[in-house]
Structures are given as structure tokens and as C-alpha cells.
Amino acid sequence: MAAASGDALRKELTCVICLDYFKDAVILKCGHNFCHFCISMHWDENGGDYGYQCPQCRTVFNKRTFTKNYLVQNLVECLDSGQSPAKPQKADAKCDQHGKELKLYCQTDRSLICVVCRESRSHRHHEVSSVSEVVGDMKGELKRRLMELRWQKSQCLQVLSADQRSKNDIKVKTQRLKDKIQSDVGVLVQFLLDERDSFLDHLDADEVAAVAALEDNLKEAEAEVAAATQSIAEIHNHINTKTSFESLAETFNEVVHSKPFPDLEPVNYPTEFTDFSGPFQLIMWKKMMHVLHTMPQNLTLDPNTAHPNLTISDFDTKVEEALVRNQEPDLPERFTRFCGVLATAQYCSGQHYWEVDVRDKGVWYLGVTTEGSNRKGFVTLTPSAGYWSLCLQDRLYANGEDGRIPVADYWNSPRVGVYLDYDNGRLSFYDAVTMKKLFLFDTCFDQPVCPFFSPGKYDPNSRLQICHYY
Numbered sequence: 001m002a003a004a005s006g007d008a009l010r011k012e013l014t015c016v017i018c019l020d021y022f023k024d025a026v027i028l029k030c031g032h033n034f035c036h037f038c039i040s041m042h043w044d045e046n047g048g049d050y051g052y053q054c055p056q057c058r059t060v061f062n063k064r065t066f067t068k069n070y071l072v073q074n075l076v077e078c079l080d081s082g083q084s085p086a087k088p089q090k091a092d093a094k095c096d097q098h099g100k101e102l103k104l105y106c107q108t109d110r111s112l113i114c115v116v117c118r119e120s121r122s123h124r125h126h127e128v129s130s131v132s133e134v135v136g137d138m139k140g141e142l143k144r145r146l147m148e149l150r151w152q153k154s155q156c157l158q159v160l161s162a163d164q165r166s167k168n169d170i171k172v173k174t175q176r177l178k179d180k181i182q183s184d185v186g187v188l189v190q191f192l193l194d195e196r197d198s199f200l201d202h203l204d205a206d207e208v209a210a211v212a213a214l215e216d217n218l219k220e221a222e223a224e225v226a227a228a229t230q231s232i233a234e235i236h237n238h239i240n241t242k243t244s245f246e247s248l249a250e251t252f253n254e255v256v257h258s259k260p261f262p263d264l265e266p267v268n269y270p271t272e273f274t275d276f277s278g279p280f281q282l283i284m285w286k287k288m289m290h291v292l293h294t295m296p297q298n299l300t301l302d303p304n305t306a307h308p309n310l311t312i313s314d315f316d317t318k319v320e321e322a323l324v325r326n327q328e329p330d331l332p333e334r335f336t337r338f339c340g341v342l343a344t345a346q347y348c349s350g351q352h353y354w355e356v357d358v359r360d361k362g363v364w365y366l367g368v369t370t371e372g373s374n375r376k377g378f379v380t381l382t383p384s385a386g387y388w389s390l391c392l393q394d395r396l397y398a399n400g401e402d403g404r405i406p407v408a409d410y411w412n413s414p415r416v417g418v419y420l421d422y423d424n425g426r427l428s429f430y431d432a433v434t435m436k437k438l439f440l441f442d443t444c445f446d447q448p449v450c451p452f453f454s455p456g457k458y459d460p461n462s463r464l465q466i467c468h469y470y
Contacts, residue, residue, distance in 0.1 A: 015033070017042060021076045022069075024073065025073045025076065028054050029065065036066075047064065100115060101114060103131055105128065108126035131245070141252070145256055146239075150232070153224075155264065166267065170207060170210050170214075174207045174273070178203060180280070202275070213267050214267050277440075282435070296354050296417075297345070298469070300316040300344050301316045301318075301466070302343060307334070308325050309321055311326070320455055320464070333375065337378055338378075343450055343452070343466075347420060347448060347449055349422050351419070352419070353417060355466070356466055357414060358464060364455055365390075365453070366389060367381075367390060367399075367427070368450060387399065390416070390438065396438070398429075398439045414433065416430070416432055422445055426441065
């Protein structure tokens with residue numbers, strides 16, 4: 001009964017792909033277990049655009065996904081520990097009891113025996129094989145392990161290549177940002193050089209952090225490649241040359257029972273430094289306005305686009321909800337349901353910044369929209385509909401593709417800054433007092449865009465006003 005239970009346990013702990021005990025066992029979502037290497041190799045050879053299939057139940061998964069099965073792996077280790085190999089004996093030695101050549105190998109006791117020992121009471125019911133068969137099995141196992149090591153080495157080399165590309169990409173982009181910083185700060189007088197140094201130090205720190213993370217992963221991958229290369233060389237030596245059984249068994253135990261290689265992945269470190277994508281001069285202008293002469297753009301509103309419930313005043317810079325609906329012609333460019341209005345400016349390239357006074361406003365919408373976006377009836381404020389915007393209602397939101405994205409729980413700043421980098425597809429919103437970035441849309445503009453504004457509904461005498469500084 002105990003032997004049958006042991007056989008059943010060994011069967012449950014055997015991988016159906018390699019027909020050996022699990023090594024680094026993983027479990028799929030369907031519940032079947034495999035060696036990490038075996039299922040990875042199987043999916044490398046058989047997976048593709050149509051998914052990845054379980055070799056046992058044929059369940060198809062959309063992506064390569066599995067979880068380490070620590071319970072199964074612990075059971076395998078316990079089983080291995082209960083069958084620890086005996087101290088290797090030289091294949092050409094004589095039997096201590098019978099003086100015969102040790103031509104047989106007892107699988108049960110894991111020791112070399114002679115033909116007389118085979119018929120003795122101590123080995124009569126044991127599983128016995130010839131030494132040549134055992135040597136062949138060991139070399140076969142080493143060849144399988146050699147495949148694993150080669151595959152692991154190829155994975156490590158892919159990590160090295162990806163991390164090296166990321167490292168180079170970071171260096172190139174940080175250098176471009178450094179050049180931009182130098183150019184923007186170069187127009188300022190001497191006392192603003194401290195601000196330039198602050199930007200450079202910040203960027204250098206980000207670069208050092210990024211490169212340090214990549215360097216650590218590169219060192220680990222290089223160490224694993226070196227270890228795999230050494231093991232491959234040792235295995236080649238034993239497979240291709242005649243060596244003693246003791247030396248072969250020692251290498252066999254070291255390689256086959258060694259710890260599995262760690263799973264290495266390329267460092268997913270962002271290479272876009274969005275903190276440095278904003279208008280450097282405008283940020284510094286807020287700190288030292290009397291030095292910098294670059295000013296925000298003085299936009300004006302386009303009355304021909306305004307919803308009939310809106311009133312435009314103060315030289316076309318202020319918009320508010322009217323008490324009485326205006327009798328305006330229904331022009332093609334006019335909003336008919338959404339209480340919005342466009343600016344007269346239209347952008348198809350370059351970098352642009354403007355500020356809007358929102359003091360005492362409980363509801364507002366600000367952003368840009370494409371030239372051909374819908375303005376009739378219900379308006380969907382999503383990027384796919386041609387609207388990129390920030391809004392204030394019960395809290396501050398960005399209007400994303402899948403709904404509102406919370407930005408801040410509380411808003412008390414009197415002004416909002418909007419920065420459009422058309423060529424790089426970025427629209428940023430700032431607290432225009434502190435120049436703290438609130439939200440960034442990273443997109444690609446395929447049409448000219450116009451700034452748009454909305455003071456919301458049911459809030460008469462509450463206005464939005466475009467800020468003019470010159």
C-alpha cells in the first residue's frame with residue numbers, strides 16, 4: 001500500500017512534457033502543472049496569434065500567464081530529499097564483499113553493486129540497471145538540462161539587449177532635454193543661472209536613478225549568463241569526453257539539482273521625462289516675472305461659436321451664463337446644447353500657453369477641440385470625439401476616454417494654465433499660481449485645434465475670463 005501511494009505521488013509530481021519531476025513548478029489557470037521551462041518552450045514552439053494552449057486539457061489562453069506552484073515544488077523537494085544519492089563509487093572498483101566488478105547500479109539504494117550482490121537478499125527485490133544504461137540516462141538528463149541552460153541564456157541575452165537599448169534611449173533623451181534647458185535658460189540674465197542648475201540637477205538625478213536600475217538588472221543578467229556558460233562548458237566536457245563515473249555523478253548532481261534560474265525581465269523604466277516637457281521659461285517667469293519677457297498668449301473668444309445662453313463681454317475675453325437666451329443665428333460652428341465657446345485662435349503646430357481666471361467658479365470646462373469636432377446636440381468630451389479637457393464640478397477631473405479621471409479633491413486656485421505642445425501631441429494643465437502640473441494628455445493631433453471654454457449651466461453671473469498680461 002505504501003509503495004502504491006509513493007508511485008501515485010511520483011506520478012502526480014511528474015511533468016507530462018519532460019516526464020520527470022517538476023522543476024520550478026508553475027500552475028496554469030486551468031489547474032494543470034508543468035515545469036516553468038517546459039511550458040515556456042512549449043508555448044515558444046506552439047503559441048502565437050491564436051493564443052496559448054494547455055498541453056493537457058487544450059484550454060486556450062489569450063496570453064502567456066501562469067503562477068508559481070510552491071506547494072508542488074516543496075513536495076518535489078521533499079521527495080528528492082528522501083532519495084538523496086549515495087556517495088559516488090568508481091565504476092572500475094571491486095565489490096568490497098565479493099571482489100567482483102561493479103557492473104550494476106541499484107536504483108533503490110543508489111549505489112554500484114556486482115552481479116553477486118544482485119542476487120543477494122539485500123538487493124533481490126530492488127530495481128537494478130547496468131552501469132552503462134545509468135550513464136546513458138545521466139547523459140540524456142544532462143542534455144535536457146543543456147537545452148534549459150541554452151534557453152535561459154537566450155532569455156538573459158534578450159534582457160541585456162532590451163536594457164541596453166533602454167539605457168541608450170534614456171541617455172539620448174536626457175541629453176536632448178539638457179540642450180533644451182540650456183537654450184531656454186540661456187536668454188536669462190546671470191541671477192537665473194541658479195534656476196538652470198536646479199533643472200539640470202533634477203534631470204541628472206532622474207537619469208542616475210533610471211540608469212542605476214538598469215545597471216543592477218544588467219549585472220544580474222550578466223552573472224546568470226556567466227553561470228550558464230560555465231555549466232554548459234562542464235556538461236559539454238562530460239558529454240563529449242570520457243570521464244570517471246565519480247566526476248560525472250558529481251557534475252550531474254550539481255547541475256540537475258541546482259537552483260532554477262531566476263526569472264529576469266527587462267526593467268520597465270519610463271524613458272519619457274514628462275516633468276521636463278513643460279514650458280521652462282514660463283515656469284521661471286512665474287518665479288521672476290520682471291526678468292523674463294516671454295508672456296502667455298492673449299486669446300479672445302469667438303462669439304459666432306458661443307451657445308445662445310452665453311454672453312461674451314470685456315473685449316471678448318469674458319464668458320458667463322445669461323439670464324435670457326440670446327436670439328443668435330444657428331451657425332455651423334455654434335454650440336447648440338453644450339454651453340461652450342471657442343477662441344478665435346487655431347493651432348496646427350508649435351507650443352502655446354494661455355491662462356484662464358476661474359475664481360469663485362464652482363463648475364467649468366477648459367481644454368482644446370479639433371476643428372471638425374461635433375458642436376450640435378449632445379457633445380461627448382472624450383479624446384476620440386476631438387475634446388481634451390479638464391473640468392471642475394464636485395472635484396477636479398480630466399475627461400478621459402473611459403470616463404472622468406479624478407485629478408484633485410479640492411480646488412481653490414484662481415487661475416488655470418493650459419500648455420499645448422502640438423507637434424509632440426501633449427496638452428498639459430497647470431495651477432497657474434504655483435505652476436504645479438495638474439494633468440497631461442499624451443496624444444497625437446491630426447487636425448488643427450482651438451481652445452474651448454465653458455462656464456457650465458445654471459450658474460448665472462458666474463464667469464470665466466481669459467487672462468491678458470500685455
